[in-house]
Amino acid sequence: MLQVRTQTISLSSAQWQTLEKQALALSRYIVFESADQTSAWYGFGATAICKPANNAAGYQKVANWLAGLHQQMINSINPEMLAILGSFTFMKIGKQQHNDWQKLRNGYFILPRFLIKKTAQKTDLIETTEQQFATADIVQDFKQYLPQTKVANNLDKLSYYADAKTWQRHVAEIVQQIQGRSTLEKVVLARTLQVNNEMDFDYAKILTRLRQKQLAVYHLVLKVDHQLFVSATPERLVKLTASVLQTAAVAGTAPRGVEKYQDQALGTALLQDKKNRSEQQIVVAEIKRRLTPLTTHLEIPDEPILLKSQRVQHLYTPIRAHLAANENIFTLIAALHPTPALGGYPKEAALTLIRRWEPDFRGLFGAPFGYVTFAGTGEFAVAIRSMLIHGQRAKLFAGAGIVAASDPKQEVQETSLKFEPMLTLLQ
Numbered sequence: 001m002l003q004v005r006t007q008t009i010s011l012s013s014a015q016w017q018t019l020e021k022q023a024l025a026l027s028r029y030i031v032f033e034s035a036d037q038t039s040a041w042y043g044f045g046a047t048a049i050c051k052p053a054n055n056a057a058g059y060q061k062v063a064n065w066l067a068g069l070h071q072q073m074i075n076s077i078n079p080e081m082l083a084i085l086g087s088f089t090f091m092k093i094g095k096q097q098h099n100d101w102q103k104l105r106n107g108y109f110i111l112p113r114f115l116i117k118k119t120a121q122k123t124d125l126i127e128t129t130e131q132q133f134a135t136a137d138i139v140q141d142f143k144q145y146l147p148q149t150k151v152a153n154n155l156d157k158l159s160y161y162a163d164a165k166t167w168q169r170h171v172a173e174i175v176q177q178i179q180g181r182s183t184l185e186k187v188v189l190a191r192t193l194q195v196n197n198e199m200d201f202d203y204a205k206i207l208t209r210l211r212q213k214q215l216a217v218y219h220l221v222l223k224v225d226h227q228l229f230v231s232a233t234p235e236r237l238v239k240l241t242a243s244v245l246q247t248a249a250v251a252g253t254a255p256r257g258v259e260k261y262q263d264q265a266l267g268t269a270l271l272q273d274k275k276n277r278s279e280q281q282i283v284v285a286e287i288k289r290r291l292t293p294l295t296t297h298l299e300i301p302d303e304p305i306l307l308k309s310q311r312v313q314h315l316y317t318p319i320r321a322h323l324a325a326n327e328n329i330f331t332l333i334a335a336l337h338p339t340p341a342l343g344g345y346p347k348e349a350a351l352t353l354i355r356r357w358e359p360d361f362r363g364l365f366g367a368p369f370g371y372v373t374f375a376g377t378g379e380f381a382v383a384i385r386s387m388l389i390h391g392q393r394a395k396l397f398a399g400a401g402i403v404a405a406s407d408p409k410q411e412v413q414e415t416s417l418k419f420e421p422m423l424t425l426l427q
């Protein structure tokens with residue numbers, strides 16, 4: 001049996017800061033803040049957990065788990081008020097490469113013990129339990145549940161390690177393969193930057209900087225035991241409200257300009273650049289092909305526009321459609337992930353090259369991270385601009401789309417730029 005209750009609450013920003021410090025002392029804490037910053041979910045602790053396993057059956061496993069939770073629910077609440085949150089993995093890969101990701105290696109979904117749902121209008125606290133509620137008062141229960149924390153005052157002393165030379169050679173190898181194989185068009189290759197600290201990283205400070213420094217992007221956080229995964233991504237995989245879905249083709253990258261005129265010039269050049277346009281067109285065409293059997297009223301604009309975040313801008317095509325009967329958010333994710341924005345084209349050939357040439361297992365990097373309500377609505381972002389931290393070590397991930405016309409040196413620069421959102425949270 002599953003018991004649920006909710007209450008509208010109000011939290012000052014000072015109370016929120018204290019609350020998040022306490023949350024980070026829990027063994028599980030999860031955050032999904034939408035890119036427009038008008039809605040957010042926060043999950044504290046866990047009433048139930050599902051590890052999807054990193055293969056295609058994982059989507060169905062989470063769908064079944066959610067349906068089972070729904071059946072056990074004995075009281076009736078608005079099903080939009082209750083959600084599971086979590087992440088799938090980027091892809092299936094050999095066992096030995098899972099080490100770094102520990103409990104996250106197969107993906108991780110949580111029915112939180114307490115949830116906070118924030119919208120522009122109100123903030124709600126939601127409690128779930130498989131037992132009886134501890135007290136009659138939900139706020140009292142929440143306070144008792146949160147651990148008391150000691151405040152760490154860590155002075156960071158950082159060192160960096162990235163093997164950009166080797167990666168550049170791998171990019172050159174892939175460019176050659178694409179040029180030599182008429183069927184292979186694009187491969188997204190990622191690299192990592194390791195940042196070591198003399199002290200443990202201060203997780204609360206990192207999340208404070210995430211809100212201060214990374215604007216107009218999704219904020220994704222998943223803490224399990226001592227590991228913290230963080231992403232500040234501009235990229236939506238899918239949002240489903242009632243029966244309307246929204247997704248996007250995001251690919252092709254240019255820096256932001258310091259001055260407005262520079263920024264506009266860089267944006268215009270990106271919109272006119274043949275290599276970047278073809279990189280992005282591959283994504284648009286493939287999303288269209290994959291969504292056609294699952295949807296009706298598919299709307300795709302002819303021309304991309306620009307999607308700007310703090311340090312980079314991308315070519316961006318917003319896509320809308322109506323969901324066909326019998327489809328749901330899980331079948332959408334299964335069809336869409338990974339789009340050629342993160343995998344490549346054709347998908348299987350690209351994934352084979354990623355397995356062969358990437359030094360690190362992607363884990364949750366580039367994976368679908370999001371929430372699904374008990375009404376079946378929800379949203380998943382693509383967890384790029386992300387890192388995995390464990391105590392004194394942080395591993396940052398960044399990838400770039402490689403096509404026949406790619407210059408390996410430029411791809412190194414592009415991925416360096418894509419490390420910055422996470423670097424600014426550490427420095």
Ligand SMILES: C=C(O[C@@H]1C=C(C(=O)O)C=C[C@H]1O)C(=O)O
Pocket residue numbers: 188235250251252253314341342384385397398399400401402418
């Ligand atoms: C893979 C990343 O980004 C993706 C690749 C892009 C590109 O190749 O231009 C642009 C946006 C994202 O779809 C990343 O940021 O790590």
